[in-house]
Amino acid sequence: MNARRILVFLAVAMSFAVMGCTGGDRQSRTLIQNKGSDTMVNVAQAWAENYRRVHPEIGVAVSGGGSGTGIAALINGTVDIANASRDIHTEEKDAILKANGRAPVEHVVAYDAVVFFVHASNPLPGLTLEQIACIYGEGGACETWSQVGVEVPGCADQSIIRVSRQSNSGTYEFVRDHVLGTGRDFKLGSRDMQGSKDVVDLVSHTPCAIGYSGLGYGTDQVKSICVADKTGEPCIVPTLEAARTREYPLSRPLFMYTLGEAEGPLAQYLEWIRSPEGQRIVASTGFVPLS
Numbered sequence: 001m002n003a004r005r006i007l008v009f010l011a012v013a014m015s016f017a018v019m020g021c022t023g024g025d026r027q028s029r030t031l032i033q034n035k036g037s038d039t040m041v042n043v044a045q046a047w048a049e050n051y052r053r054v055h056p057e058i059g060v061a062v063s064g065g066g067s068g069t070g071i072a073a074l075i076n077g078t079v080d081i082a083n084a085s086r087d088i089h090t091e092e093k094d095a096i097l098k099a100n101g102r103a104p105v106e107h108v109v110a111y112d113a114v115v116f117f118v119h120a121s122n123p124l125p126g127l128t129l130e131q132i133a134c135i136y137g138e139g140g141a142c143e144t145w146s147q148v149g150v151e152v153p154g155c156a157d158q159s160i161i162r163v164s165r166q167s168n169s170g171t172y173e174f175v176r177d178h179v180l181g182t183g184r185d186f187k188l189g190s191r192d193m194q195g196s197k198d199v200v201d202l203v204s205h206t207p208c209a210i211g212y213s214g215l216g217y218g219t220d221q222v223k224s225i226c227v228a229d230k231t232g233e234p235c236i237v238p239t240l241e242a243a244r245t246r247e248y249p250l251s252r253p254l255f256m257y258t259l260g261e262a263e264g265p266l267a268q269y270l271e272w273i274r275s276p277e278g279q280r281i282v283a284s285t286g287f288v289p290l291s
Helices: 002-028 040-056 067-076 090-100 129-136 171-181 196-204 240-244 264-273 277-286
Strands: 031-037 058-063 082-086 104-118 124-126 161-165 191-193 211-213 221-222 226-228 253-259
Touching: 031 067, 031 090, 031 240, 031 264, 040 058, 040 264, 040 277, 058 264, 067 082, 067 161, 067 171, 067 221, 067 253, 090 104, 090 191, 104 171, 104 240, 104 277, 124 129, 129 161, 129 171, 129 226, 161 196, 171 211, 191 196, 196 211, 196 221, 253 264, 264 277
Parallel strands: 031 058, 031 082, 124 226, 161 191, 161 211
Antiparallel strands: 082 253, 104 211, 104 221, 104 253
């Protein structure tokens, strides 16, 4: 009986020892909270997974929700990094400084292009920025494919189905500011999707549709169209090279924002993202590396 008691005691003691070691490992592990742009969520997850292999003591938790959601979390002090596919607004900078006593610091981590996708069967060769604004913008008269010069197979009444993003999306804001023009909003009646992949998925199954997303989300089931600044000017195909040189008119940088200058593990992570290894992941996910 005494021997059994001794064995039970030893087993319990060992289990507490194991629990204590596990708890110590958890306490010593650094967790970086990263939230924001749905355009960037794939590359951000790839960065996090690959960095864990290099630095297993550092965890990076990635979530999307849109650029505005990430910046709001930075204002609230609940994330270490906010991903954004558009510039931070002045009022957001002021709110971050007021709430946290530190100003946001901007880190350019990659380049991208906003691409307009149509169904693979759509014969549309390209659009000007003015035509896109006519399709998407408030007061725009372009409601059918015939009005932009094509007849789309499988689209019975030739009505354009506009696929857009929700208003907390940085891509939504980029299109509003750089395509529709200052003070002009989107017209009502679009199908507003939560994520970049959702936009492309819907367009790929809808002959009458047009939608916009990041360069890295193109598939064989959709067609990316060239865009010209104005009528008579060259229509530029959205390629990695055209985005890198900024020849494509809807090229843009991708940002990570931190509260003040990054330090310690956070600074090391951002440095790794900008390193050749981190930038190879940018290229592998369909975006444009810094160099």
